Amino acid sequence: MDIETLVELTDNLVFTYTKQHLDSLQKEVLKGTLNGKKYPQIADDCKRHPDHIKQVGTKLWKLLSDVLDKNIKKSNARSILENFYFSHISNTANDWVNINSHHINICGENRQSPTPKNKSSPTPTDQNQNKTNPENNYDLSEAPDLYSLCDRHTELTTLKQWIENHTRIITILGLTGIGKSTLTVKLIQQIKDKFDYIIWRNIDNYSSCESLQTNIIQFLSQTDSPSQKPEKISNSQTINNQLIDYLRKHRCLLIFDNLQEIFASGKLAGTYLEKHENYGKCFQQIATSSHQSCLLLLSQEQPKITSGNNHIQTLKLDSLGKSATAILESKNLTDKDQWLELINLYSGNPLWLNIIADAVEDLCDGNVAQFLSCKNLYLGDLEPILEIIFQHLSELEKQVILWIANQETAVDISNTPPDFPLSHSDLWKAIQSLKRRCLVTKKDNLFAILTVLKQYIISKK
Numbered sequence: 363m364d365i366e367t368l369v370e371l372t373d374n375l376v377f378t379y380t381k382q383h384l385d386s387l388q389k390e391v392l393k394g395t396l397n398g399k400k401y402p403q404i405a406d407d408c409k410r411h412p413d414h415i416k417q418v419g420t421k422l423w424k425l426l427s428d429v430l431d432k433n434i435k436k437s438n439a440r441s442i443l444e445n446f447y448f449s450h451i452s453n454t455a456n457d458w459v460n461i462n463s464h465h466i467n468i469c470g471e472n473r474q475s476p477t478p479k480n481k482s483s484p485t486p487t488d489q490n491q492n493k494t495n496p497e498n499n500y501d502l503s504e505a506p507d508l509y510s511l512c513d514r515h516t517e518l519t520t521l522k523q524w525i526e527n528h529t530r531i532i533t534i535l536g537l538t539g540i541g542k543s544t545l546t547v548k549l550i551q552q553i554k555d556k557f558d559y560i561i562w563r564n565i566d567n568y569s570s571c572e573s574l575q576t577n578i579i580q581f582l583s584q585t586d587s588p589s590q591k592p593e594k595i596s597n598s599q600t601i602n603n604q605l606i607d608y609l610r611k612h613r614c615l616l617i618f619d620n621l622q623e624i625f626a627s628g629k630l631a632g633t634y635l636e637k638h639e640n641y642g643k644c645f646q647q648i649a650t651s652s653h654q655s656c657l658l659l660l661s662q663e664q665p666k667i668t669s670g671n672n673h674i675q676t677l678k679l680d681s682l683g684k685s686a687t688a689i690l691e692s693k694n695l696t697d698k699d700q701w702l703e704l705i706n707l708y709s710g711n712p713l714w715l716n717i718i719a720d721a722v723e724d725l726c727d728g729n730v731a732q733f734l735s736c737k738n739l740y741l742g743d744l745e746p747i748l749e750i751i752f753q754h755l756s757e758l759e760k761q762v763i764l765w766i767a768n769q770e771t772a773v774d775i776s777n778t779p780p781d782f783p784l785s786h787s788d789l790w791k792a793i794q795s796l797k798r799r800c801l802v803t804k805k806d807n808l809f810a811i812l813t814v815l816k817q818y819i820i821s822k823k
C-alpha cells in the first residue's frame with residue numbers, strides 16, 4: 363500500500379474517532395515514519411527542531427494506540443497500520459469498512475459523515491443472513507496464514523471432541539514454533555460452522571485485559587440495536603460480566619494467541635505480570651460461569667486455571683514425529699534413513715526443523731549424515747531462541763535445568779544425591795514449572811531436558 367493512501371486512511375480513522383483530522387505536522391511525522399525516516403531527518407524536512415518533532419511523534423503514537431487499541435510505536439507503526447488496513451479492507455468491496463464498530467470511509471471522501479453508505483441497522487433478513495452466512499461474524503485478521511501442514515490428525519480430533527463437549531477453556535500448550543497457531547487455524551477451517559462468532563486476538567496487541575475484552579465486546583455487539591449495546595465502562599468486573607453475557611447469548615469461539623506474553627520473567631511458570639493479573643480473573647470466570655462458548659488459549663507457558671467437571675482441558679503439542687519428514691522433503695536433503703534421527707534431535711519442532719534443514723543445506727550441501735556426524739549438535743540460528751527461553755526461567759528452574767543438563771542420563775527426582783543443594787520441595791516445584799513450559803520430558807519416572815536445550819546449556823559453560 364502506498365504511503366499517501368496509508369496516511370489518508372489513518373487520518374480518516376482518527377477523524378471518525380475524535381472528530382478531528384490530523385494536523386499537517388502530524389501527517390508529516392506519520393509520512394516520514396512510514397517512509398522509514400528518523401526524527402532528525404523528518405525535522406530537517408519540515409524545518410522544525412528535532413525535539414519538537416519527537417514530541418509530536420510521541421503524542422501521535424499514543425493517539426493511534428488509543429484509536430486502534432494496539433500498542434503503536436515508531437518502530438511498528440507501518441506494519442501495524444498496513445496489517446490493519448489490509449485485514450479490514452481486503453475483505454470488502456465497499457467504500458466503507460467497519461473497524462471496531464466504526465464505519466470508516468476508505469475513499470477519503472464525504473469526511474463529515476460517519477453514516478455508512480452500505481450499512482443500515484440489520485433487518486431480520488440481515489440477521490438471518492448472518493446466521494446462515496457466518497463469514498460475517500469471523501474476525502481472523504490477527505491469525506497467521508496457513509501453509510501446507512504435516513499431519514496433526516490426532517490433535518485435531520481431540521480438539522474437535524472437546525469443543526463438541528462444550529469445554530469452556532482449552533489451552534494449546536507448546537514450545538515456540540511447535541505449531542500451536544498453525545494447528546488452530548486448521549481447526550477453525552474444520553469447525554467454523556459450529557460457532558456464531560470466531561474472534562482471534564493476539565494478546566500482545568492489547569495493553570490490558572480490559573482493552574482486549576472491550577475490543578471483543580465491541581465486535582460482538584455490532585449487530586445489537588442501539589438500545590441493546592452495552593454502555594462504555596471501565597470497571598474490570600463489569601467488563602467481565604458483559605463478556606460472559608455475550609458468551610452466553612451466542613456460541614463464540616475466542617482465540618487468545620501468544621498468552622505467554624502476560625506471564626512474568628524470572629518467576630515460576632504461570633505467574634501473571636502484575637499489570638495482567640486481571641487475565642487470571644477473566645479466565646477463572648469463563649471457566650466457572652455457565653455459557654455456550656469456548657476460549658482457546660495458545661501459550662508456551664501453562665496458565666493456572668481451576669474448574670471442575672471437565673470444563674477446562676489442555677492439549678500439549680509435541681513433536682510432529684515421522685510426519686515432519688514432509689518438511690525435510692521440501693528441502694534439498696539426502697540420507698533419508700537418518701531423517702528421523704534429525705527430527706528427534708530437534709524435538710520434531712517444525713520451526714526448528716526448517717531452520718536446521720537450511721543449515722544442513724548451507725553447511726553440508728544437504729548431506730544429513732555429514733551434519734549428524736559432528737561431535738556436538740549444531741544449534742546455529744536456534745541459539746537466540748534458546749537464549750530467550752533460558753533467560754525467561756526463574757532462578758530455581760535455572761539451577762535445576764543446569765543440574766539435569768550435566769547428568770549423563772535422565773534423572774530420578776525422588777532420589778537426589780546427598781549433597782544436592784535444593785530441598786525436595788524446591789526441586790519438585792522447579793520440575794513442575796519446567797513441565798508447564800514443555801522443557802522437560804518424563805519417561806519411566808525419569809526426567810530429561812530437550813536435547814537442544816542440553817546442548818545450549820553445555821555450550822554456554
Ligand SMILES: Nc1ncnc2c1ncn2[C@@H]1O[C@H](COP(=O)(O)OP(=O)(O)OP(=O)(O)O)[C@@H](O)[C@H]1O
Pocket residue numbers: 506509510511512513514536537538539540541542543544545620661662682689712713
Ligand atoms: N503441522 C505443521 N506442518 C508443517 N509446518 C508447520 C506445522 N505446524 C507449524 N508449522 C510451521 O512451523 C512454523 C511455526 O508454527 P507456529 O507459528 O504455528 O508455531 P507456534 O507454536 O504458534 O509458535 P509461537 O509459540 O512462537 O507462536 C510456521 O512456519 C509453520 O508454518
Ligand SMILES: [Mg+2]
Pocket residue numbers: 542543544619620660
Ligand atoms: Mg503462535
